[in-house]
Amino acid sequence: MSSRYNHKLVEKKWQKVWAKENVFQTKKNLNKKKYYVLEMFPYPSGKIHMGHVRNYTLGDVVARYKRMKGYNVLHPMGWDAFGLPAENAALTEKKHPESWTYQNIKTMKSQLLQMGLSLDWEREIATCHPDYYKHEQKFFIDMFKAGLAYKKEAEVNWDPIDKTVLANEQVIDGKGWRSGATIEKKKLSQWFLKISKYSDELLKDLDILKGWPNKVKVMQSNWIGKSIGAEIDFKLSNNNKSITVFTTRPDTIFGATFLALSIEHELVQALSKKNESLNTFIQECKNLNPEKTKKGFDTNLFVDHPFIDNKKLPVFVANFVLKEYGLGAIFGCPAHDQRDLDFANEYNLDVIPVVKPLNINEKKFKVNKVAFTDDGVIINSQFLNDLNVDKAKDKIIIEIEKREIGRKKINYKLRDWGISRQRFWGCPIPIIYREDGEVLAVEDAELPVKLPDVKNFSESSSTLNNISGWKETICPETGMKAQRETDTFDTFFESSWYYFRYCNARLDKPFDPKDIDYWLPVDQYIGGIEHAILHLLYSRFFTKALRDLGYFKLDEPFKGLFTQGMVTHLTYKNKNNEWVEPKDIQKTNGTLKDKKGLLVQTGKVEKMSKSKKNVVDPNDIIETYGADTARWFMLSDSPPERDLQWTDTGIASSYKFINKLYDFVNKLDGYEDSRKDDIDIVESIKKIINQVSENIETFQFNKSVAKIYEFVNILNESISMQKLSRKNFEWSLEKLSIILQPFVPHVSEEIWWSLKKEETLCINQDWPKEVVKKEIKFKIAVQINGKTKEIIEVDQNISKKEVLETIKMNSKIKKNLIDKEVVREIYVEGKIINLVVK
RNA sequence: GGGAGUAUGGCGGAACUGGUAGACGCGCCGGAUUCAAAAUCCGGUCACUUUGGUGGUGUGGGUUCGAUUCCCUCUACUCCUACCA
Numbered sequence: 001m002s003s004r005y006n007h008k009l010v011e012k013k014w015q016k017v018w019a020k021e022n023v024f025q026t027k028k029n030l031n032k033k034k035y036y037v038l039e040m041f042p043y044p045s046g047k048i049h050m051g052h053v054r055n056y057t058l059g060d061v062v063a064r065y066k067r068m069k070g071y072n073v074l075h076p077m078g079w080d081a082f083g084l085p086a087e088n089a090a091l092t093e094k095k096h097p098e099s100w101t102y103q104n105i106k107t108m109k110s111q112l113l114q115m116g117l118s119l120d121w122e123r124e125i126a127t128c129h130p131d132y133y134k135h136e137q138k139f140f141i142d143m144f145k146a147g148l149a150y151k152k153e154a155e156v157n158w159d160p161i162d163k164t165v166l167a168n169e170q171v172i173d174g175k176g177w178r179s180g181a182t183i184e185k186k187k188l189s190q191w192f193l194k195i196s197k198y199s200d201e202l203l204k205d206l207d208i209l210k211g212w213p214n215k216v217k218v219m220q221s222n223w224i225g226k227s228i229g230a231e232i233d234f235k236l237s238n239n240n241k242s243i244t245v246f247t248t249r250p251d252t253i254f255g256a257t258f259l260a261l262s263i264e265h266e267l268v269q270a271l272s273k274k275n276e277s278l279n280t281f282i283q284e285c286k287n288l289n290p291e292k293t294k295k296g297f298d299t300n301l302f303v304d305h306p307f308i309d310n311k312k313l314p315v316f317v318a319n320f321v322l323k324e325y326g327l328g329a330i331f332g333c334p335a336h337d338q339r340d341l342d343f344a345n346e347y348n349l350d351v352i353p354v355v356k357p358l359n360i361n362e363k364k365f366k367v368n369k370v371a372f373t374d375d376g377v378i379i380n381s382q383f384l385n386d387l388n389v390d391k392a393k394d395k396i397i398i399e400i401e402k403r404e405i406g407r408k409k410i411n412y413k414l415r416d417w418g419i420s421r422q423r424f425w426g427c428p429i430p431i432i433y434r435e436d437g438e439v440l441a442v443e444d445a446e447l448p449v450k451l452p453d454v455k456n457f458s459e460s461s462s463t464l465n466n467i468s469g470w471k472e473t474i475c476p477e478t479g480m481k482a483q484r485e486t487d488t489f490d491t492f493f494e495s496s497w498y499y500f501r502y503c504n505a506r507l508d509k510p511f512d513p514k515d516i517d518y519w520l521p522v523d524q525y526i527g528g529i530e531h532a533i534l535h536l537l538y539s540r541f542f543t544k545a546l547r548d549l550g551y552f553k554l555d556e557p558f559k560g561l562f563t564q565g566m567v568t569h570l571t572y573k574n575k576n577n578e579w580v581e582p583k584d585i586q587k588t589n590g591t592l593k594d595k596k597g598l599l600v601q602t603g604k605v606e607k608m609s610k611s612k613k614n615v616v617d618p619n620d621i622i623e624t625y626g627a628d629t630a631r632w633f634m635l636s637d638s639p640p641e642r643d644l645q646w647t648d649t650g651i652a653s654s655y656k657f658i659n660k661l662y663d664f665v666n667k668l669d670g671y672e673d674s675r676k677d678d679i680d681i682v683e684s685i686k687k688i689i690n691q692v693s694e695n696i697e698t699f700q701f702n703k704s705v706a707k708i709y710e711f712v713n714i715l716n717e718s719i720s721m722q723k724l725s726r727k728n729f730e731w732s733l734e735k736l737s738i739i740l741q742p743f744v745p746h747v748s749e750e751i752w753w754s755l756k757k758e759e760t761l762c763i764n765q766d767w768p769k770e771v772v773k774k775e776i777k778f779k780i781a782v783q784i785n786g787k788t789k790e791i792i793e794v795d796q797n798i799s800k801k802e803v804l805e806t807i808k809m810n811s812k813i814k815k816n817l818i819d820k821e822v823v824r825e826i827y828v829e830g831k832i833i834n835l836v837v838k
Numbered sequence: 839g840g841g842a843g844u845a846u847g848g849c850g851g852a853a854c855u856g857g858u859a860g861a862c863g864c865g866c867c868g869g870a871u872u873c874a875a876a877a878u879c880c881g882g883u884c885a886c887u888u889u890g891g892u893g894g895u896g897u898g899g900g901u902u903c904g905a906u907u908c909c910c911u912c913u914a915c916u917c918c919u920a921c922c923a
Contacts, residue, residue: 218842247923290921325922339921413922637850649864706862781858786904788858826903832857836903
């Protein structure tokens, strides 16, 4: 009996069996070690793309492997279901964003099911469901009451034609995406979360995250942007008020020759009210790029230098001073800051060097066009002279504090998280504004604040503010009239805590702290590098905030993090400079043409994207070749953290391989038992099995794949030459099906079933750990002056002396030693013997 | 400007703590099978070569008995970030 492998039937069959037996349903089990593996959940945009296929395949390898290693594995899936595309689609289709979203979820779920992922679908969540978002409304209220959520003015993008607020991605080159109108900045009062309160903890705890890529930690650390410096008060010369600046270079205070304020600075705002030319300058600044032109406005005010008697510094308003960082005010020390120097040169301000390079004479040292920003020796600075930069910083800060003209100060770049969005398809912010001006949290019993059911979604429905009747409400306590907050949460809000919800996806509370204790932290989180900062930082913040609100005891949500590479593909363009889809390419006699018969040229290999038309639809691939083939291709060749180039030949060869695997079943049927001395073959297979495990542990799946190829090659060769006993052929095939299980689970089950014909599943087998016999013989390289000349086989316990004797008998070596004197002999057991000759 | 990273055959990539460079896959070449093709199977595939060897891991140097691996120099590319005082 010989049968061809039918992936369509086989894959469906096992998917059904796994589902029927509830294989992947997870229960808390305190007797077992837990393992939580999670891939970043998808936005339900329509259908899955290759990036998803790669992401979920990687996660599935880990999940199945850990399960077979005996862990109690949690591997859930859900939908990041709020977001702008649903609104856009609803506009064109004139229906509620909800129905569009749920339709997509349905489609994408069926695709994920086809991939044969070991997911616990009982825990599936959709963040747009009130049973999900009601809990985050409660979190927000807790944060509000604890002072972690507050309101302040912030700018939004305002489209003056559509009279709506636009998201950043709806603004293209400064114009509204639909109206084409020039977008204005408008100030609105908006909600913020106090992530800045956790700046230091978020920075420090990066050290705990041993399982994170260094790259991501560096990015987060830069984003938090801690810097140590000082605040210094400069007294205005004509009155008793002062201007406070922040600096990280207090050591250069003696080189200060001016002060500069941002246009948003309080003092500037006050001055501008009665100074028309300053006002004009402020308007001009809005159209200036400070990187190209540094512009200033002389206020004619002066401040006293805090350390030099009778020295006065002019105060400027300058376009290059940031309002959000520090205090929006700086002192300029042109000699040691390039920006200050450019500015000083523009306005003929003094340049006084106060740090000189070590090996240059003070008299010869001049700063002209390039500021000196390195470490050196302090000069021209009274009591700081002769110190280096670090020492001078310490000393000047002590002095500043002693004189009470400033203080040591740590500053962060990290800003508070603005969470208000003027959009419909998001979680409503549970706040009411009472007519007497009170801002109140919605009472727990009133939660969730649900989105309205809009029948015909239109432009005007795109904010809750415009939906009649929705915002009017009554304060339950006083009976006074009130209005609901009409903004919704940033969608990062939902993704900041979904990994907790999976512990108890159907509970009426957000989760059971006991289950959080058991399951969290996530042992292995897998996703794209694009979330290195925002999503991961917000999630870390959320964990710490919920901890402080008493929900659980946990400092960090993700113990291990893996960032996968992108899936790329060659791009094609025709003579009209239009992108061409790969499936529309026809190849004749080495030339490429598109459907219209136009000549096509290949371009760069780029990330698959609709705009460049270089996408391959996973649907087509799974239909044609099956899920196992797609999975195998995703895991072959490229290391998971690097980009993976999609090729037709690659997928075809994966397909061949899957069929070849099943062919062993046919070959076993009717295999004649012959040789029995196959111990070497069995040993080498055992070695390979262990190597496959090692490579999975270290996330080097491409190497596991290579080892499996070796396994298959050895097996094929041995059976075609009848070197393997029937018993060991069966043994090999059993082992093969088991180690294939994490990678290509369907064909693995099929082989297993063919061998066993009983009611066991391959996924339920234990992962093998083979005991490999110590080898009796070593192969060692014989080198002369470090160059390998010969490879010899020796007994394991041979001595150096014996090795030397052996190789001196070797004719090849002998020849190389003619007229040479051996001056040194280096022997590394089991590896090399090196003769150093003259 | 600042930060992180990468560089190995025609291509994707292997090479444990310094010890046989190019595993494995793709592609290519040759052969078998076939009326023919596809599929499949077998063999070959770093370069040069006087077939003894010699050279070779982006460049140039260093350490070492020995360097893809460690150190320094330069070059190219990728990613992040950017007037953060």
